[in-house]
Amino acid sequence: MSTTPMRLCALALLAVLSTTTHAAEPGTRKPAGKVTFHKAPSEETPAAREKRLKRECQGRPNAGMCAGFTR
Template identity: 65%
Template sequence: MSMSISSSSTATTLPAKVKARWAPLLLSAGLALCLTAADAQTSEKKTKTKKTKPPAAQARAKPSVKVTHQPSPSEESSAERERRLYRECQGRPNAGACLGYTRKP
């Protein structure tokens, strides 16, 4: 009694259409995984390299700089602006740029 076992190697391969559908999905999933891993590594590095200043260094902070406004020669004064807004906003709704300028007090 001799039994012969025939092993047929029937390897199933995916058709080209199925491969074409899954390839972009797998690539985007791999890319997303790599980006999240890289983000996690950079956040760990930031927490490790963050240095705190000693209390004496915090007291010697740089002084604030004052910025002065230099009006241009063609700029209107505040009184001129109010007169213009009262003139332009007559009869308009009391909203937007005309808020408070529709009627003289």
């Protein structure tokens, strides 16, 4: 039996172990990224929302979002 396959296996293992990256030190952390929210062009404006609620909530004085939007 030839030792060539065993040598190839050992060489491959050595290559894998030498290319692995080490984790960052436990005490160091990257600062958190800043999250910004962009308004969608289809988003409802506050005035449009109030108009819609007044229109949809007629006759339902205290039904969920309709509280305070009836006559």
